[in-house]
Amino acid sequence: MNHRNIFEAVDKTFQDLMHDAEGHIFGGKTILLGGDFRQTLPVVVKGSREDVVAASISRSYLWSKCQVFILKTNMRLRNNNLSLQMAKEIEEFSEWILKLGEGRIPTKSLSEYDESSWIEIPKDLLIENNGDPIQQIIESIYPDVTTRYAEPNYLRDRCILNPTNDCVDSVNHAVLSRIPTTSRIYASADTVSPVSESSIEQDLNYSMEYLNNLEVSGVPNHLLELKVGVPVMLIRNINPSKGLCNGTRLLVTGLEPMLIRATIITGSKIGNKVTIHRIIASSAPTKWEFILRRRQFPLKVCFAMTINKSQGQTLQHVGIYLPRPVFSHGQLYVAVSRITTRKGLKILITQEEDEPIGYTKNVVYHEIFNGLPTGTSLDEDQEIQV
Numbered sequence: 001m002n003h004r005n006i007f008e009a010v011d012k013t014f015q016d017l018m019h020d021a022e023g024h025i026f027g028g029k030t031i032l033l034g035g036d037f038r039q040t041l042p043v044v045v046k047g048s049r050e051d052v053v054a055a056s057i058s059r060s061y062l063w064s065k066c067q068v069f070i071l072k073t074n075m076r077l078r079n080n081n082l083s084l085q086m087a088k089e090i091e092e093f094s095e096w097i098l099k100l101g102e103g104r105i106p107t108k109s110l111s112e113y114d115e116s117s118w119i120e121i122p123k124d125l126l127i128e129n130n131g132d133p134i135q136q137i138i139e140s141i142y143p144d145v146t147t148r149y150a151e152p153n154y155l156r157d158r159c160i161l162n163p164t165n166d167c168v169d170s171v172n173h174a175v176l177s178r179i180p181t182t183s184r185i186y187a188s189a190d191t192v193s194p195v196s197e198s199s200i201e202q203d204l205n206y207s208m209e210y211l212n213n214l215e216v217s218g219v220p221n222h223l224l225e226l227k228v229g230v231p232v233m234l235i236r237n238i239n240p241s242k243g244l245c246n247g248t249r250l251l252v253t254g255l256e257p258m259l260i261r262a263t264i265i266t267g268s269k270i271g272n273k274v275t276i277h278r279i280i281a282s283s284a285p286t287k288w289e290f291i292l293r294r295r296q297f298p299l300k301v302c303f304a305m306t307i308n309k310s311q312g313q314t315l316q317h318v319g320i321y322l323p324r325p326v327f328s329h330g331q332l333y334v335a336v337s338r339i340t341t342r343k344g345l346k347i348l349i350t351q352e353e354d355e356p357i358g359y360t361k362n363v364v365y366h367e368i369f370n371g372l373p374t375g376t377s378l379d380e381d382q383e384i385q386v
């Protein structure tokens with residue numbers, strides 16, 4: 001979900017464009033916004049729970065002017081020609097996902113100091129940890145990847161989801177090593193520039209090794225190891241009209257010194273062949289006392305991706321690997337709701353000694369739903385004026 005400031009800026013821009021002196025929101029234009037408060041909320045750097053909730057659109061002056069319509073059918077799980085039994089199972093699974101997202105599943109606390117937010121995962125979704133969880137989750141989601149990676153749709157339909165980037169990198173590295181094609185490593189060219197004119201030049205005297213080791217969200221890593229046949233994700237908007245957006249997944253078809261050839265496997269331009277060039281990606285001015293400018297392909301290998309990054313994806317085989325529990329509102333809900341069938345979802349939890357087997361943390365900021373209708377408590381066709 002975007003920060004409410006973004007919607008408010010669009011509102012002001014429309015008012016300016018429409019010369020709307022009477023202050024109608026969005027200059028009197030009808031705007032359709034789509035979203036789900038069960039999903040992850042705006043990111044507020046170093047923000048508290050209150051800051052995050054306050055940044056959501058439901059806390060904006062715009063919200064009281066919005067008319068809310070509820071979408072009630074989980075289209076990912078929908079399937080035609082179902083037996084009554086199968087339809088019932090899908091309905092139950094769909095309801096379990098909603099309950100999880102709204103924090104309506106009974107929870108357990110581990111100690112008197114622990115917030116009670118541990119939920120039991122149904123046994124059929126669990127993979128039992130036998131001591132080598134990364135290999136287990138790979139075997140489950142990418143069976144026979146060494147030989148099957150070249151099958152059409154094999155890689156498009158599956159992904160492993162993790163809460164954090166370090167774990168994503170470990171899983172990606174492990175699957176990449178199983179792909180039998182030759183690898184090519186692309187190294188970035190890194191430079192720094194001052195955040196402001198007042199910065200002293202000698203303040204920017206960082207060693208290249210130090211700069212190369214920096215990792216920052218939205219900026220590709222210094223070293224990018226790729227092979228023909230592996231799936232990658234764009235981490236920047238390159239050309240939305242050609243389907244090249246932040247989050248688009250591609251299959252690598254050619255590795256050349258100055259460009260990478262690939263085929264789009266998600267979004268509205270599936271099947272299109274594209275070439276990706278290096279770009280200069282910069283860190284945010286608020287991140288460090290300098291701006292890192294890195295020249296690299298804006299790509300990341302994506303056998304695995306973070307849960308936050310998976311928002312928007314639809315997949316037939318999802319492995320949720322939790323070496324540690326999720327840590328912010330909506331992450332577990334986003335992860336479990338990427339799936340098109342219950343049997344395609346597998347969850348592997350690495351338990352600490354004091355944690356109950358088969359349980360994991362579900363973080364839900366209940367106050368975000370205040371004043372909002374829930375997806376299940378409404379009569380058919382009911383509209384809500386908030």
Ligand SMILES: Nc1ncnc2c1ncn2[C@@H]1O[C@H](COP(=O)(O)OP(=O)(O)OP(=O)(O)O)[C@@H](O)[C@H]1O
Nearest residue numbers: 034035036039074075076077310311312313314337
């Ligand atoms: N009217 C429809 N008929 C058939 N399939 C649909 C329809 N609407 C959506 N879908 C399918 O449901 C899935 C989810 O759609 P979409 O990504 O548009 O939803 P979303 O609300 O943006 O999802 P999320 O926010 O959970 O990522 C996609 O696989 C899409 O093809």
